Amino acid sequence: MPKKGTPPIQGEMLQGTLDLLVLQTLVLGPAHGHTIAHAIERQSENVLQVEHGSLYPALHRIEDRGWISSFWGTSENNRRARYYRMTPAGRKQLAEHISRWDLLVRAINRILRPATE
Amino acid sequence: MGWSRFFRRRYWDDERAREIQSYIDIETDENIARGMSPEEARCAAHKKFGNGTYVREGIYRMNTIRIVESLWQDLRYTFRSLRRNPGFAVTAIVTLAVGIGANTAVFSVADALIFRPLPYRDPGGLVTVEWASRSSPDRVFPMPHYLAEEIEDWRAQKQIFAGVEPYSAWHNSNSPNGKVGLSPTVSISTAIPGMLGVQPRLGRSFLPEDGQPGRDQVALISDGYWAREFGSDPAVLGKTVTLDNRVYTVVGVMPRNFEFPPGSRPDAWVPWTKESNGSMFSILARLRPGLGFDQARHEAVQVSDRIHLNQELRGKRIPALWRISRRLDPKARTALLVLLDAVGFVFLIACANVANLMLSRGATRQREIAIRAAIGASQGRLLRHFLTESLVLSVAGGMAALLLASFMTRLIFAILPMGLQRLFMGYDSALDARLFAFVCMITILACFLSGLTPAFRAVGGNRIPGLTETSRLAGTTRGIRRFHFVFQSLQVGLALVLLIGAGLMAGSFTRLILKKSGFDSRNLWMVDVSVPPGYKGPQAFSFYNQLKSLVKTIPGVQSATMSIGTPAARGYAGDRFFPEGVPNAEAVLGLEFFVAQDYFATLGIPIIAGRNFDPEEGPSRQVVIIDSRCAATLWPGQSAIGRRLRSDSGSPLLTVVGVATPVKTGAFAEPNNCQLYKPFSRSPFYASLVIRTADNPGPVLAQVRATVAALNPKAKITDTASFDELYAIWDRSVANTPRFYLILMLIFAGVALATAAVGIYGMLSYSVAQRISEIGVRMALGATARDIRMLLIRAVMAPVGTGILLGIITSLWLTRLLRAVLYEISPYDPITIISVIAFLLLVSLAACLLPCRRAARVDPMTALRIE
Numbered sequence: 011m012p013k014k015g016t017p018p019i020q021g022e023m024l025q026g027t028l029d030l031l032v033l034q035t036l037v038l039g040p041a042h043g044h045t046i047a048h049a050i051e052r053q054s055e056n057v058l059q060v061e062h063g064s065l066y067p068a069l070h071r072i073e074d075r076g077w078i079s080s081f082w083g084t085s086e087n088n089r090r091a092r093y094y095r096m097t098p099a100g101r102k103q104l105a106e107h108i109s110r111w112d113l114l115v116r117a118i119n120r121i122l123r124p125a126t127e
Numbered sequence: 128m129g130w131s132r133f134f135r136r137r138y139w140d141d142e143r144a145r146e147i148q149s150y151i152d153i154e155t156d157e158n159i160a161r162g163m164s165p166e167e168a169r170c171a172a173h174k175k176f177g178n179g180t181y182v183r184e185g186i187y188r189m190n191t192i193r194i195v196e197s198l199w200q201d202l203r204y205t206f207r208s209l210r211r212n213p214g215f216a217v218t219a220i221v222t223l224a225v226g227i228g229a230n231t232a233v234f235s236v237a238d239a240l241i242f243r244p245l246p247y248r249d250p251g252g253l254v255t256v257e258w259a260s261r262s263s264p265d266r267v268f269p270m271p272h273y274l275a276e277e278i279e280d281w282r283a284q285k286q287i288f289a290g291v292e293p294y295s296a297w298h299n300s301n302s303p304n305g306k307v308g309l310s311p312t313v314s315i316s317t318a319i320p321g322m323l324g325v326q327p328r329l330g331r332s333f334l335p336e337d338g339q340p341g342r343d344q345v346a347l348i349s350d351g352y353w354a355r356e357f358g359s360d361p362a363v364l365g366k367t368v369t370l371d372n373r374v375y376t377v378v379g380v381m382p383r384n385f386e387f388p389p390g391s392r393p394d395a396w397v398p399w400t401k402e403s404n405g406s407m408f409s410i411l412a413r414l415r416p417g418l419g420f421d422q423a424r425h426e427a428v429q430v431s432d433r434i435h436l437n438q439e440l441r442g443k444r445i446p447a448l449w450r451i452s453r454r455l456d457p458k459a460r461t462a463l464l465v466l467l468d469a470v471g472f473v474f475l476i477a478c479a480n481v482a483n484l485m486l487s488r489g490a491t492r493q494r495e496i497a498i499r500a501a502i503g504a505s506q507g508r509l510l511r512h513f514l515t516e517s518l519v520l521s522v523a524g525g526m527a528a529l530l531l532a533s534f535m536t537r538l539i540f541a542i543l544p545m546g547l548q549r550l551f552m553g554y555d556s557a558l559d560a561r562l563f564a565f566v567c568m569i570t571i572l573a574c575f576l577s578g579l580t581p582a583f584r585a586v587g588g589n590r591i592p593g594l595t596e597t598s599r600l601a602g603t604t605r606g607i608r609r610f611h612f613v614f615q616s617l618q619v620g621l622a623l624v625l626l627i628g629a630g631l632m633a634g635s636f637t638r639l640i641l642k643k644s645g646f647d648s649r650n651l652w653m654v655d656v657s658v659p660p661g662y663k664g665p666q667a668f669s670f671y672n673q674l675k676s677l678v679k680t681i682p683g684v685q686s687a688t689m690s691i692g693t694p695a696a697r698g699y700a701g702d703r704f705f706p707e708g709v710p711n712a713e714a715v716l717g718l719e720f721f722v723a724q725d726y727f728a729t730l731g732i733p734i735i736a737g738r739n740f741d742p743e744e745g746p747s748r749q750v751v752i753i754d755s756r757c758a759a760t761l762w763p764g765q766s767a768i769g770r771r772l773r774s775d776s777g778s779p780l781l782t783v784v785g786v787a788t789p790v791k792t793g794a795f796a797e798p799n800n801c802q803l804y805k806p807f808s809r810s811p812f813y814a815s816l817v818i819r820t821a822d823n824p825g826p827v828l829a830q831v832r833a834t835v836a837a838l839n840p841k842a843k844i845t846d847t848a849s850f851d852e853l854y855a856i857w858d859r860s861v862a863n864t865p866r867f868y869l870i871l872m873l874i875f876a877g878v879a880l881a882t883a884a885v886g887i888y889g890m891l892s893y894s895v896a897q898r899i900s901e902i903g904v905r906m907a908l909g910a911t912a913r914d915i916r917m918l919l920i921r922a923v924m925a926p927v928g929t930g931i932l933l934g935i936i937t938s939l940w941l942t943r944l945l946r947a948v949l950y951e952i953s954p955y956d957p958i959t960i961i962s963v964i965a966f967l968l969l970v971s972l973a974a975c976l977l978p979c980r981r982a983a984r985v986d987p988m989t990a991l992r993i994e
Contacts, residue, residue, distance in 0.1 A: 042149070042150075042153075043146060043149075043150050044149070044150045044153045044154060047150075061175070061176065061177030061178075062150065062154075062175055062176045062177065063147070063176045063177035063178060063179060063181070063182040064177060064182065066143060066146065066147065066182050066186065067182060067185045067186050067189065070139070070143065070186045070189060071189065074189075085149075085153055087153065087156050087157075089149060089152050089153050089156065090145075090149055091146075091149045091150075091153065092142075092145075092146045092149065
């Protein structure tokens with residue numbers, strides 16, 4: 011849980027970041043939008059609180075690029091839902107995204123904490 | 128974003144809507160499971176999701192190609208609004224179609240005749256070599272060469288030329304295959320096709336041995352002749368054609384676009400030989416690679432002493448090189464360019480008209496624009512909408528113009544003077560890439576010229592009145608009226624320029640047609656005879672004298688004379704002359720005729736002052752007879768007899784001994800020309816026998832031929848014709864050209880005037896409709912119908928007056944260009960200008976008639992009740 015007083019990060023996230031999170035969520039297997047949204051929120055320990063709606067344009071965009079594909083299925087509680095699955099291209103993208111992210115984090119950390127690194 | 132997404136936007140929107148719904152449903156279920164009431168649960172789910180519509184719009188936009196989308200919207204909107212206002216749409220499209228179509232048609236002609244590069248390899252390195260008068264190296268007429276030795280002399284100048292080849296286009300009235308009709312043929316040196324870098328499309332080109340006497344009866348025929356006479360049969364090779372009573376074997380067919388000499392498309396080309404063509408020829412040369420034209424021109428003058436030249440001409444002539452890059456002589460070129468300008472004016476008038484229409488339309492749409500702006504349309508978006516509208520109109524106009532242009536091109540072709548017609552025929556008049564590019568360009572130009580001002584005008588400015596204004600009392604805003612004024616004056620001004628041009632051409636044409644020949648041309652025949660090869664000086668002179676006396680004895684012949692140069696052909700362009708002792712006098716160009724003493728009696732040209740030559744007078748006596756028009760130009764109000772002419776080539780002064788009536792010559796419209804008669808040459812190499820016969824003379828010409836053959840079988844008759852025939856040809860060829868320009872100018876001026884009149888009518892009608900309340904108020908306050916009429920006419924006459932002023936200034940400046948195509952009329956002819964202005968005013972007033980009547984009928988009560 012976040013410390014009290016630390017406001018959750020809200021609003022528009024970096025586009026690439028959201029893509030990364032969506033792809034990472036789908037590593038475990040196909041999921042629908044609702045699951046993905048809740049998974050991101052939960053796994054970030056509620057730091058990344060976004061309006062769940064803003065996830066959908068990202069899904070649309072990623073699907074358009076061919077990194078994920080979608081199909082209609084039935085949810086755990088018997089609702090029709092659109093499921094997303096990672097494609098091989100998506101898997102490659104994820105690996106690339108992660109290494110880029112690591113690079114970025116390392117670089118920023120080096121600047122913020124030169125002494126400890 | 129891919130195109131497939133773009134076209135499946137609606138599908139994806141539905142998909143995403145269902146998906147969002149599914150999220151809400153699942154979240155609601157979970158919320159209920161957490162213990163919320165269904166109502167609460169749904170609210171919380173929506174809150175968690177955020178704005179669903181916003182998300183959908185975002186995705187929809189992602190799928191959209193913005194530009195295409197808004198363009199498509201604008202197009203649909205434009206079509207809707209134009210359909211609601213068909214009168215406006217049709218007027219604008221027709222106006223633009225006429226403007227664009229006329230331009231396309233004239234451009235296609237001008238392109239074929241002027242702009243297209245000559246179909247030769249490296250045409251920039253090709254020149255013709257000619258002799259020009261030392262005083263006026265800018266030739267008026269090309270002067271043929273006579274001495275075949277000259278060719279070798281020029282070939283020896285290797286520092287200037289890489290190749291020098293003769294050709295001869297002078298004897299061109301043959302009748303191949305025994306058919307009647309003019310079928311031009313050109314004799315060319317066998318090396319010329321190679322020099323031009325042109326290969327026949329069928330068969331072979333000339334070989335060097337084709338130029339040997341005895342082996343020279345082979346011909347290359349034109350593509351047009353091949354199609355006409357042989358039905359484009361590939362088996363034509365080896366068949367024969369008869370030209371000038373000689374049989375030639377066809378060895379090749381030239382490409383469709385081949386023209387030689389530049390600017391003419393003869394039916395056939397045959398080898399040039401010294402024996403058959405050596406008496407008169409032209410020279411085509413290719414400059415040594417790397418030598419610039421100006422340098423070559425300069426060097427040719429330097430070496431002129433090394434070139435054989437006729438004794439009489441030595442010292443008076445200098446070599447002149449001419450680029451062959453131009454098809455048409457300067458005059459025909461100028462005339463076509465004038466037409467191109469004229470039709471450009473028609474285009475501008477059309478654009479101004481459409482711009483005016485759009486301005487009015489924009490003004491009546493203030494409300495619509497204000498509302499669109501109020502609900503969020505940006506200025507750029509509105510501007511784009513207006514430009515889309517004018518683009519739609521221009522493109523529609525452009526497409527209609529293509530149809531119109533093909534019709535107009537046919538019309539132009541039908542009235543094109545014969546030489547130009549033959550030349551134009553070689554080009555496909557059908558739409559080609561060049562022409563299509565031109566149409567596209569001019570269509571876009573039309574879009575911007577006619578649409579830009581109205582668009583900015585309609586979009587810019589204060590939009591509040593558009594929403595609040597409920598009264599029509601305000602009428603048109605001042606700004607719009609100012610623009611109307613500008614466009615209106617522009618239209619009238621341009622129309623006036625065209626009208627003045629057409630008026631001048633009409634005047635010129637009338638003078639030309641009514642021109643008397645100056646002598647009795649009935650029963651008069653011309654027989655061109657060249658001397659037997661090798662005859663020179665006195666020998667040639669006595670040959671002609673003998674021939675003349677023999678011909679006089681033929682029964683039916685009343686009289687006979689000799690001359691070099693006859694009126695129906697043109698005289699030889701000589702030097703420029705000045706009156707002796709008159710300072711700052713303007714030079715006249717001498718058209719020289721070398722005539723025997725009995726010339727004036729035989730042709731019936733009266734000598735109105737002074738005397739004829741005496742029989743013993745040769746050219747060495749330096750006497751001259753000039754025409755009376757020239758005498759009046761040189762010595763106005765005084766007798767010319769005994770006065771002397773100074774030539775600026777430095778030849779001896781010429782004393783005027785007689786003044787004759789002017790005759791109608793081929794050189795009809797050159798300014799300041801002077802018919803100069805000099806005594807018949809003592810060493811002629813070529814002359815015309817002029818014979819007057821009784822009525823129904825019988826086979827005189829056959830007897831003349833026999834006489835020539837009997838006197839010397841080697842003498843050659845190169846041409847025979849009656850003067851009536853010659854003048855008929857003259858009318859066809861010489862008068863046809865001004866007739867062609869006149870007809871087109873009249874059409875353009877007519878279109879321009881009609882467009883301007885329609886413009887005035889439209890503007891005034893619109894203004895009456897706008898000011899109906901104002902008129903009502905004025906009438907209620909006591910204005911009479913006459914006052915109202917005057918009010919409106921004043922409103923029209925302000926721009927018309929400005930336009931006329933502009934037009935006069937422009938045409939005074941522009942009609943200088945017309946000087947080259949005008950005959951005996953000044954480009955500043957006041958009578959023409961004044962009557963054209965009067966006509967224009969009359970038409971403008973007529974255009975006011977209907978709107979004025981409508982305004983005068985306004986009932987003040989009704990007009991005010993509209994409020």
